[in-house]
Amino acid sequence: MSVRSDILDQFRQVAQEQDKRLGPLSDETPLQELGLDxxxxxxxxxxxxxxxxxxxxxxxxxxxxxxxxxxxxxxxENAV
Structure with missing residues (x-):
């Protein structure tokens, strides 16, 4: 798996576990608009x-x- 897919998978998984409605996962989406706390x-x-x-x-x-x-x-990606 790639770093990107690992990150996006975690966004989806945590949103589901925490009963959050996840916003669009495009590169331009501000983190504040993802619906995560x-x-x-x-x-x-x-x-x-x-x-x-x-x-x-x-x-x-x-x-x-x-x-x-x-x-x-x-x-x-830069850290890995």
């Missing part, structure tokens, strides 16, 4: 660290938080 993102980041073996947020201190789905994916 901070707990959902914490779960996603934790699971991605397990799946991908990297936590880019822990190693890129001071880096701006991704704003869109595409930026989030690239942030992980």
């Amino acid at each position: 901070s707990l959902c993102f914490a779960i996603i980041v934790s699971r991605l660290e397990t799946v991908l073996g990297k936590d880019p947020f822990g190693t890129n201190e001071g880096a701006p938080f991704p704003v869109s789905v595409g930026e989030f994916v690239r942030f992980y």
